[in-house]
Amino acid sequence: MAQQRKGLASDSILRQITDAVLGFLGLLREKETYQAIARWGLWRVIPKRRRILKLMRELNPLVENAPPEMHSLRDEVFSKICLELKPQDQQILLDILNHVEHPLGYEQIFFISLYPILVKRDLEAIPIHTEEHHQLHVEIGYLGHNEDYFFFVFEIDSERRMSLKTPLTVRDDQRDDKRFVIYTLGCTGLVETDFAAYAEQWLLNAPRLSLALPLLATAYAEQWILNTRIYFSHILNDLKKRNYKVTAEAIPEFERGRLSILRRLSLIQLERRQFQSSRRNR
Known part of the structure; x- marks a missing residue:
């Protein structure tokens, strides 16, 4: 027997x-x-690796109980997206991400994936302070043809579940004489990243799984970026119905300079804050 x-x-x-x-x-x-x-x-x-790693170390740490695979996934998405950005845009993205209180990672991954699209469309992203944990609130604005400022707001909640089929949750609001829309977005579930199931499938114990995490994160990062941008296309279609002019595929050069004023101003403000911070730390 x-x-x-x-x-x-x-x-x-x-x-x-x-x-x-x-x-x-x-x-x-x-x-x-x-x-x-x-x-x-x-x-x-790649030569850019050292600078991107430096920026990565400046990201606010995730919550204490965040699994190691979430750290790997956030770092992978951040590094991939930074390769698409100029140094000044990388710094602006870092500044926005660090507005999250006690990040879980999903809310940052969602916005990181979108940011290059916002830059290419000359949209300005301005973080909005919130005391809610695990949330990232961002105002997305642009200059219209009449030199007027238009904007909408993303409220990205890391604890809210969302899939590609989840209907948009939108509400209207008003600031002074400006009417705008707010999109309440989830991110958990947008990609099913089941590292535990993968480990069981490939008979990976904890040490082996930790060695495989960078490669797993690379594969999952692609899916996160893709799904996030697919969902953003639904938002763009909704904005078009609301007469927001942000869906143009190409912007003429003579308009591009005018529409990028906000991004330049944001960079100047960011450099000023960094200079003031460095003086205080001396």
């Missing part, structure tokens, strides 16, 4: 190993796997 049990246990382990190897070979046949590995390797050698 004992020998039979040992034989069954050996067969079970061998079957699991065989399934894992076959699954891994199946992944290697997929184009996305090679892309993830290539991006992970490229990140280790």
Whole structure:
């Protein structure tokens, strides 16, 4: 009986190993796997890496009970997006993200994924202070053709569940003589990042999983960026119905300079705050 049990246990382990190897070979046949590995390797050698790592260390730490995979995922999305941005835009993004009180990570990942689109469309992002934990409130504004300022607001809640099929939650508000809309957005569930299931599938114990996290985060980061931008396209369609003029694919050069005034002013204000902060720390 004992020998039979040992034989069954050996067969079970061998079957699991065989399934894992076959699954891994199946992944290697997929184009996305090679892309993830290539991006992970490229990140280790690019010259911009040192500056981006420095910015990454300046991000406010996640809550104490945040799992290590969330740290890896946020860092991966942040580093990938920073590669699309100029240094001054990287600094502005960092300043916005650090307005979150006790971040869980999801709210930051959501906005990080959107930020390059806002920059390309010459939209100004201004953080709004809130005492709510795990939330990022941002005002998105632009100069209209009549030199008037138009804006809408994102309230990104890390504890609110949302999928690509979740209807938009919108409410109207007014500030002085300006009417604007507020989008209440969730982010948990936008991508199902089940690291535990992956670990079980590939027979990874805790030490091995920690070694695999960077590569896993690379794969999940792509899906987060994609799904976030897909959902943002729904918001753009809604804004178009409300007569916001932010859906143009291309902006003429003579208008681009005028519409980017707010972003320049924001950069000047950011540099001024940094200078004042450095003087206080001396």
